[in-house]
Amino acid sequence: MTTSLRTRRPAPSPPPPAAPQAPKGLLPVVLTATFMTTLDIFVVNVALPSLQADLGAGPAVVQWVMAGFSLALAAGLVTAGRLGDRYGRRRMFGLGLALFTLASAGCGLAPTAATLVGARVLQGLAAALMGPQVLTILRTAFAGAEQTRAFARYGLTMGVGGVFGQLIGGLLIRADLFGLGWRSCFLINLPIGLAALVMVRRCLPESRAPQRPGLDPVGVVLATASLTALLLPLIQGPQLGWPVWTHLCLGASVALLAAFAVHQHHATTTAHTLTASTPLVDTRLFRSRAFSAGVLAQLAFWLGQGSFFLVLALHLQFGRGLDALGAGLVFTAIGVGYLITSNATHRVTARLGDRGTITVGGLLMTAGLALLALSAYAASGAHSAADGSVWWLAPGLFVDGLGMGLVIAPVTSVVLEGVDPGLTGSAAGVVATVQQVGGALGIALIGLVYYGADDATAAFGHSVLALAALELLLVALVRLLPRRG
Structure with missing residues (x-):
């Protein structure tokens, strides 16, 4: 009787499979990109007066040194997340890191204010390409307590870049390394970015979505247009005294965001059909x-x-x-x-x-x-x-x-x-x-x-x-x- 009861007891559940061990060096590589992006958002505040004097730029152009980066970054993030799902997170991260490093060189060597604005836009697009990949890599490469620690390091990196960005910029300009002045605030990214690039293939495993999604071109256009219409007046409006065009842009952004939401919901509900696109x-x-x-x-x-x-x-x-x-x-x-x-x-x-x-x-x-x-x-x-x-x-x-x-x-x-x-x-x-x-x-x-x-x-x-x-x-x-x- 006892033996019969014992044989009827369910076997103990096997322990959950251990999370795969993240490659050594993964965290420093992806957080290097996070640090550079955050630093370049805040360090420009310090560099603006000296670069304005050096390049002979007017106030409107100087505003675009900041606005160009912010607009390109925000408008590209959603699309960049889907690009990583489709083509590989490591590939998109490496491409973004290479472009960011190249754009930083363009900023630091810019002969004119217009060239600097163009390089800042490229920097923003590159940062957008990296940002979602960092979060996705942290989410997929770590599990449990290790994931909690990884996100803690992510938060630490963002905070250090933001809180100490102004101090780092002030020190660089005060040191005036090689007579570079404000340019060193951008050129400092070159050795950091190149060192991280060397380690990308060695330290980052490739990953994609299980079913490689399409790119949803209509969604890309609507997302980019709606975010630009929303952010452009928010960035430029306070300095310009909120002219009429800023109010028109904000109104248009509401309509575009509503159209984007409707399109994404439709794409989600019809994603199983052969002719449907995958939503952003x-x-x-x-x-x-x-x-x-x-x-x-x-x-x-x-x-x-x-x-x-x-x-x-x-x-x-x-x-x-x-x-x-x-x-x-x-x-x-x-x-x-x-x-x-x-x-x-x-x-x-x-x-x-x-x-x-x-x-x-x-x-x-x-x-x-x-x-x-x-x-x-x-x-x-x-x-x-x-x-x-x-x-x-x-x-x-x-x-x-x-x-x-x-x-x-x-x-x-x-x-x-x-x-x-x-x-x-x-x-x-x-x-x-x-x-x-x-x-x-x-x-x-x-x-x-x-x-x-x-x-x-x-x-x-x-x-x-x-x-x-x-x-x-x-x-x-x-x-x-x-x-x-």
């Missing part, structure tokens, strides 16, 4: 609670990030009269806090889960920004503001940096968790696009708050108080995310 963005992605809520959380977070860095840079350089290097040194207060928590994010996530980690990070950022606002209001008109002292900002910046370090990695990884392997590239393109759109929209909205005040210190206080409200929105949206470890 498979709308089945949004049936996932983690993806939909995660995209909203991403949007809330990046609405605040780009605008915060801009408002802080404006306040330090124009409100307090610091040069690029001095402003960069103040940014280190954020960097110290960021480095402390971003290095421990994977351990915090293992203990609190994604929702808990993002919530703690969002509350810390809210507290830091509120402290900055209180400090600004207290300093407005006081001696500490009048004599240019800015170290009253340090405590709030440090706390804000602590919160940032806990948010960037999990708010990115949670969106891609559970995405079907065939849709990973499409999902990564959406995530990267939301980051760029959120940043541009945040700059436009917070710019209205900043420029709406007369006193520079009070303007900074109003702005960071509005940003604190955005972080509370992030905390609220996090509650929509499903619970997981």
